[in-house]
Amino acid sequence: MPNAALDPTEYIEQGFLFQLLRERLADDMPMQELLEQARWELLATTKLPMAIDYLLTELKHSGLMAPAMLKLGHYFTGFQTYLVSQSETDTGRFMISTALQIMEAEAKYRSAQPTPEGLFFYQFEVLCRNRLNYDKGLTAISSDPIFDANWAKWILMLRAQIGLVDIADLLFLASEEYQHRLVEAGQPTEGKGPFLFGRREGLIALGNRRKDPLFLFAAMQRHLGYPTVPRLKPRDQTPELIPALMRRVERLESRIKLMEEERRGGIDITKFYEKGQGKIPDLKDL
Template sequence: MPMLDREEYIEQLYFFQTLRERIKASIATQEVLERIDQEILSTTKLPMAIQFLATEIKQSGLLSTGFKLLSHYFTPFQAFIIKSTEDENRKFSIDTGLNVLEKMAKYNADSPSPSGLFVFQFEILSRNKLGYDEGVTAMANDPLYSQSWKEFILFVSKQIGLVEFAEFVYLRSEYYLEVERRQDPSYEPPLQPLFASKEGQIAKANLGRDPFFLFAALQRQLNYPEVPRSTEKETAKDEITVVRQRVNDLEIRLKLIEAEVKGNVDLAFFAKPEILQNLRKDDGFAD
């Protein structure tokens, strides 16, 4: 999938922010999705995507299912983040997950760079202990990355634990090339640099140190996007919010079951929204 238009990311930012705030206010995800599409700019594809999410969550009870199916609109990494919030074995709340997607949408709307997005996404995986195998694979399929970046990201996933993160950045930077050419002016690297000279200098200064120091330095010095953090107090509140959210969603699903038992269930409730029917496949919403 190609990068979306800037207006799509601006509306995504509003969507993720508003969804997060309303879930915190103990409004069921399903209820939010059924209404919020009316607030989104109609010239974007996001209202159709939201209607699709609303339909899928009725059927599966999971928000991540819709994100995964809409692979022509939402990126694999966005789908991975939402899926991670639904994994009970990970302490990764829906509040934090939506906050991450909100910050990522904001960054994508403001002239993003592959290096900035890479460091941002990698820190998300590291800080929240989301695992590297599935997470890094999802990263590599982001439309902002060229083929060279995808190959580099997949290489990093295989070397995690053997090579420190700062070394990856330093060795693939223009600064490393500058250092080598001081000794040998004819030196040509086997792979072209992906990071600028300044990133390489900062990475070299952080060799042998905690990678979070490198993340923080890049944010201070080069305005790289900052990853949202959860304090212990916020995490406790989030767990209460998740419980309330699940109770609300269960109540809605129980009403559907009761209606089905009584023979009063409206099958249109599960139908694909009318606006999503008869769409061209290149729109990214057709079956």
């Protein structure tokens, strides 16, 4: 049974915490020190400082935060725990900075007036854009307190359909627009649904059938107003490219000098000898 949603104040402080951690990680500070510093900057009347104390204890013993977040399931959502666990794997493909940015935007969205439709699309788009495991990710999403039993059942069903059926078709079949068309056609609605999405979402899904899912997500984000999913920024290779370019320029300059010397009458190879080597011996020294 999903836990109850938290007070908006808790989500505001969570968003602030994730923002602090994300910004200060750029200074290459250990997560343990960051949490200890951030604890004193949070509102003491919320439960977040106590949650941080538990995270710090687990972090000191195992070096991981996800196991502690899993035990604090009444405070952190399953999706938050899943993101942190993926960032703590050895693959290094999904970074903790990305997880913090995603959780920051989600917490700020929850602190206002979130809707199940908007939160589902945000979390599902996160899975798609970051190529996370659909089975584990959707299972974590289904346990969110904002989703009732019908939502949770449909999300779990979605695990078996992803990759086999177009996501736009699945969304349309779970919308009130599909229900409305069944009624107009005089067809029964028993055994159909559940109709979780509104007519607007159904029309958007219908208009994006057989298209790139990113177009569907972009349209849903515009109309539902949920946060834009953070994009993965390409790694800045400028610091690595400049020394490589300088070495290449030096090699080209050396080749040009050799070509100029050859045109003037030949290359003096004695200057390439090491000191004391390659010297022609004097006959008097023999």
